[in-house]
Amino acid sequence: MTTDTGALPVADRRTVRRAAARLVRADGRAFAAALALNALAAGAGIVGPWLVGRIVDEVRAGRGAAAVDRLALWILLCALAQLVLARWARYVAHRFGERTLARVRETFVERLLGLPASVVERAGTGDLTARGTADVATVGTTLRDIGPELLVYAVQALFVLGAVFALSPWLGLFGLLGLTPVWLAVRWYLRRARDAYLAEGAATSAVAEIVAATAAGARTVEAFRLRKARTAASREALEVSRRSRYRTLGLRTVFFPSVEISYTIPVAGVLLVGGWLHGRGLIGLGAVVAGALYMRQFTDPLDMVLMRLEQLQSSGASFARVEGIAEAPRAPVDPARNPADDRIEVRGVRYAYERGGEVLRGVDLTVRPGERLAVVGASGAGKTTLSRLLAGIDAPASGSVTVGGVPVAELEPARLRRQVVLVTQEHHVFLGSVRDNLLIAEPGATDEELWRALVAVGADGWVRELPEGLDTGLGQGGRVTDGSQAQQLALARVVLADPHTLILDEATALLDPATARHTERGLAAVLAGRTVIAIAHRLHTAHDADRVAVMEDGLVTELGTHDELVAADGAYAALWRTWHGDGGTV
Amino acid sequence: MIDAYGDPGIPDTRGGWRYLWWLALRQPGRSLAGAVFGSAWLVLMAAQPYLLSRAVDDGLVPGRLGVLAAWTGAMFAAGVGCAWLSIMRHRTMTRVRMDANFRTVKLVVEHAARLGAALPRRVGAGEVVTVGVGDVQTLAQALTVMGPGVGSVVVYSVVAAQLLTISGPVAAVVLLGVPVIALLTGPLTRRLQGTETEYRERQGILTARIGDLAGGLRVLGGLGGKSLFADAFARDSGRLREQGYRVGAVTSWVQALGLGLPTLFLAAVTWLAARLAAQGAITVGELVSVYGYAAVLIGPVAFFVEMNYDLNRAVVAARRVVALLRLEPEPDDGTLTAPGHPAELHDPASGVRVAPGRLTALVAARSADTTAVVDRLGRYGPTDALWGGVRLDAVPLAEVRERVLVADNEADLFAGPLLETVSAGRLADEAAVRRAVRAAVAEDVVRGLPDGLDTVVSGQGRSLSGGQRQRVRLARALLADPEVLLAVEPTSALDAHTESAVAHRLREAREGRTTLVTSTSPLLLDVADTVLFLVDGKVAASGPHRLLLDREKGYRALVARDLGDGEVSR
Structure with a gap:
């Protein structure tokens, strides 16, 4: 499995087959009913050509219009029966597909929510989102549209073939033999098609991206005089697209004619063999005509099946990715353990990312309950990694990060949020109401408690003004929150979670000072009365803290109060002097 | 040969239809070849029932195996010819579509780059994206009318002539009935698209919810509340399923009618022809071929009807493209000379x-x-x-x-190797680039990438952090x-x-x-x-x-x- 590189696993063929079989079994009766109805519809469909054959015989025997009328009426009735049966077959299959699709997506979300934070972090949101959106959608299309159609046409094709066998086993055998080239062509094509079409799709997206980027970045294009460069880039992308399109066209140039020529072989075979058999009196004229018509009719459903095979193949790949997350490692959560006190200890912690060397190389740190500790250091010194370990997002490779004697990473979320919460400025507002967005931090909270939290962070004003208050939907289709509102909601969640320790990552400074002012009051309310570990990017944070830890190259190199460190005249003192300016007023 | 680098030419921007026509005229040989291949293919397809009827009448019925073999051989040869014509048509039309697609992309990109900073002030970037993603494909697709579109008109006339030699009444029923059926089933399939719209919208929301969960998983990991979301999702998912059942109840009828009406029509035509055969007005072989002709016509006629809708959609797309191409950059009629040396x-x-x-x-x-x-x-x-x-x-x-x-x-940071992004389209020697990277304190950005300056960075620098992007931008500005x-x-x-x-x-x-x-x-x-x-x-x-x-x-x-x-x- 590929988990150690961080990528999420993809289910292998056997697992995919088993998962598919499980889905069919889970709704076995509907599946069987769809199959049976399709069979009946196809049965009604194949009576037509057989009756044409009978008419031919009757006309030859000179039986007159009455006999012909009777048979023709049957043809009409069969067509009508086929229509009604086909409708019910599709409806049952549609319901089966709809139910199964719901099952697939609900299972996916359940598994997604069960993923440990470290796996999510390493896999990246992109892959998870792609699996949850594009892949689930592809599987859905198969279940709702392609699947039922495949069922219809496959059953039809089988019935038509069966009918030829019923007319005469010899005719059927020759018809079937005539189809071997189709089988060979399909195998050849499917082995190559998927990659080629994926490449074509990617090339098309690349062209679209260039058009979009050029339009969106038109100002940059003008500023840097990139007109020629953009044109050149678009031409390069078109050339890649051209080559990928010619590649798929080449595949079709082999595949289409082989299949089409193959279709005529069974018809010709049935006519010739039938003619010979008829000449010896072994078979009626009507049977030969009907056989030839059947073999012509056979090509339609077969064509439909072949056209959908490629889609079926690609949705198989999507299904493998959807099922793959079932194989991701689970969180090592131990619900029984409860921290003894509020003390956070970091002992001999080492940590390395897959690519690149060790980020933390033996960090020791004791956080005193109630203190404000600022962690400073250049980018790449390991500050952010340390904050992730402290917040329990990830476990150290060696050493330990504990709260009250329990490893932080092993606490279940409901317990963890009472201990440590990481506050970043990458806040996520979930699709849902304001209430939904707050309740995640404390599912049992009353409206009163929610309002209290909103007041604390200064968000009560704009929430009250919302058309439906706490029930107003946020995000896509609902109300769009701006940066400072999103941050206020994130802070209100922290108030509700009520942890004794906060880790504050100032990863991205707010661009606009005016926005920062909006949330400062809220932040101050959140910080009051808690232990705060601030990953500081701005030095004033360090100046105001009880203690400052300076990180360099994966180690804590200086630790003490601001004044001590300035007096020690080390790296921190040097930086402070630049920031502060000699003798400037603070 | 399609040329990804060639000059797109000067478009006819007087209107949507004119633009489409211009796209066809830019490739006259190819368009013509598409029409010829498309027509010949459909005609040869329509010849198959005729050959089958001759095989039955002249070979099978009198029991002359040699004649049967000859007609069957002819049928097979026609099948091979059909396959060849079909793929030639497909190859030609694929090139026609590619040419139209590429030509439009070239025009739009060049024009957007020419407009520069004036563009965002005149149209939304979203509009241009629509052009780039959807409209280009719609336009190209519509040019298919040049091949199979012309072909379906030709084949209709040829089959009409054949049917008239067999029987007047049958010809009248088939030639009028097929278009009626096509017009009946055509709107049905579009109705289908209509009923699906609401379902697709709800589905889109649910999909967005999954994306939203994936994006916010980190928050949930730290705060809990996962069961809340699982329950809400299951509820929404169940609602979508119910909605899906309702859609299915309608679409299953539509689909069944779409296939069933032509079958019913075929049955009616067979009845008529069978009576004529019983009265001796037509032969058994002709009876078989009438059945075949009616079946053969259904495809092209339905296609022709569908084509009309495609063309209408394409004109709307073409109008959007034309509107964009018509935008002129803001006037630049300054004539004064700038100060010759650095000035305030x-x-x-x-x-x-x-x-x-x-x-x-x-x-x-x-x-x-x-x-x-x-x-x-x-x-x-x-x-x-x-x-x-x-x-x-x-x-x-x-x-x-x-x-x-x-x-x-x-x-904006455009996708491409970091070196290209930083040097912004100019030829810069690597030493200068390294100097600019150092000046922007972006050495660690370069070091952190697997192939250093040659690493391909995705559009908008999505693969970089905010701070890294900012330093890359600065390096680009300093290098300029x-x-x-x-x-x-x-x-x-x-x-x-x-x-x-x-x-x-x-x-x-x-x-x-x-x-x-x-x-x-x-x-x-x-x-x-x-x-x-x-x-x-x-x-x-x-x-x-x-x-x-x-x-x-x-x-x-x-x-x-x-x-x-x-x-x-x-």
Whole structure:
């Protein structure tokens, strides 16, 4: 499995087959009913050509219009029966597909929510989102549209073939033999098609991206005089697209004619063999005509099946990715353990990312309950990694990060949020109401408690003004929150979670000072009365803290109060002097 | 041969239809070949029932095996011919579509690049994206009418002639009935698309929810509340399923009718022909061929009906393309000569003066104020700024763009190797690039990438962090080495250590050149020769950073907000 590189696993063929079989079994009766109805519809469909054959015989025997009328009426009735049966077959299959699709997506979300934070972090949101959106959608299309159609046409094709066998086993055998080239062509094509079409799709997206980027970045294009460069880039992308399109066209140039020529072989075979058999009196004229018509009719459903095979193949790949997350490692959560006190200890912690060397190389740190500790250091010194370990997002490779004697990473979320919460400025507002967005931090909270939290962070004003208050939907289709509102909601969640320790990552400074002012009051309310570990990017944070830890190259190199460190005249003192300016007023 | 590099030519932008026609006319040989192949293919397809009927009448019925073999052989040969014609048609039409697609993409990209900064002011970027993603395909698809579209008209006439030789009444029923059926089933399939719209929308919302969960999983990991979301999702998913059942009840009828009506029609035609055969008006072989003809016609006629809708959609798409191509860049009729040497830039509206050869900083509480000044000094939009006493908008735009560079904070990063991104379309030697990267303190960005400067960075630098993107932008601006650099918030996303290094190296790199930065960070303001403090869009004070810090209360409040009462305040 590929988990150690961080990528999420993809289910292998056997697992995919088993998962598919499980889905069919889970709704076995509907599946069987769809199959049976399709069979009946196809049965009604194949009576037509057989009756044409009978008419031919009757006309030859000179039986007159009455006999012909009777048979023709049957043809009409069969067509009508086929229509009604086909409708019910599709409806049952549609319901089966709809139910199964719901099952697939609900299972996916359940598994997604069960993923440990470290796996999510390493896999990246992109892959998870792609699996949850594009892949689930592809599987859905198969279940709702392609699947039922495949069922219809496959059953039809089988019935038509069966009918030829019923007319005469010899005719059927020759018809079937005539189809071997189709089988060979399909195998050849499917082995190559998927990659080629994926490449074509990617090339098309690349062209679209260039058009979009050029339009969106038109100002940059003008500023840097990139007109020629953009044109050149678009031409390069078109050339890649051209080559990928010619590649798929080449595949079709082999595949289409082989299949089409193959279709005529069974018809010709049935006519010739039938003619010979008829000449010896072994078979009626009507049977030969009907056989030839059947073999012509056979090509339609077969064509439909072949056209959908490629889609079926690609949705198989999507299904493998959807099922793959079932194989991701689970969180090592131990619900029984409860921290003894509020003390956070970091002992001999080492940590390395897959690519690149060790980020933390033996960090020791004791956080005193109630203190404000600022962690400073250049980018790449390991500050952010340390904050992730402290917040329990990830476990150290060696050493330990504990709260009250329990490893932080092993606490279940409901317990963890009472201990440590990481506050970043990458806040996520979930699709849902304001209430939904707050309740995640404390599912049992009353409206009163929610309002209290909103007041604390200064968000009560704009929430009250919302058309439906706490029930107003946020995000896509609902109300769009701006940066400072999103941050206020994130802070209100922290108030509700009520942890004794906060880790504050100032990863991205707010661009606009005016926005920062909006949330400062809220932040101050959140910080009051808690232990705060601030990953500081701005030095004033360090100046105001009880203690400052300076990180360099994966180690804590200086630790003490601001004044001590300035007096020690080390790296921190040097930086402070630049920031502060000699003798400037603070 | 389709050429990805060739010149697209001058489009006919007088209207949607005209543009489509122009796309077809640009490839006359190919369009004609498509029509010929398309017609020949369909006609030969329609010949199959005729050959089958001859095989039955002349070979099978009288029991002459030799004749049967000959007609069957002819049928097989026709099948091979059909396959060849079919693939030739497909190849030709694929090229026709590709040509139209590529030609439109080239025109749109070139035009968007030509319009430059004027584009976002005239149309939404979303509009251009629609053109790039959907419209181009729709346009190209519609050109299919040149091949199979013409073909279906031809085959209809040929089959009509054949049927007329068999029987007048049958011909009338088939030739009128088939189009009626096509017109009946056509709207049905579009109705189907209509009923699905609501389902698709709900499905889109549910899909967005999964994406939303994936994005917010980190928050949930730290706070819990997962069961809340699982329950809500299951509820929504169940609702979508119910909605799906309702859609299925309708669509299953539509689909069944779409296939069933032609079958019913076929049955009726067979009945009519069978009676005629029973009366001896037509032969058994002709009876079989009538059945075949009716079946053969259904496809092309339905296609022809569908084609009309495609064409209508394509015209709408073509109009959007034409509207974009018609936009003209803002007039550039300046004739005055720019100052021959580095000169002062002066914005009378705000009183900002950017001294040549110096590093000036611009501070304001509202970033919109500084951006407005930079836009005027850089001549983006209307301006009455002066450049060495000459009105900036009276100088040819090309010269302004060559000598004055505005480096936006959110300037776009285009996908490609980092080296290309930083050198911004110019040929730069690697040493110069490395110098610029160092000056922007972006060495660690390059080092962190698997192939260093040759690593392909995705569009908008999505694979980089905010701070990394900002330094890449700065490196690009420094490498361009303009006579005047106007940089908006070049360090806003950087931590103190990095920002301090950037401030010093920026100063060093721009030594002796004219530079303006906007910022509220003391680290950057401290290295500037002069700081201009804007209040309500006008210069309220100017001087070195430390002087302003001492004397200007408003300035101190703004800049010291960063310094003093920060987040960890007591």
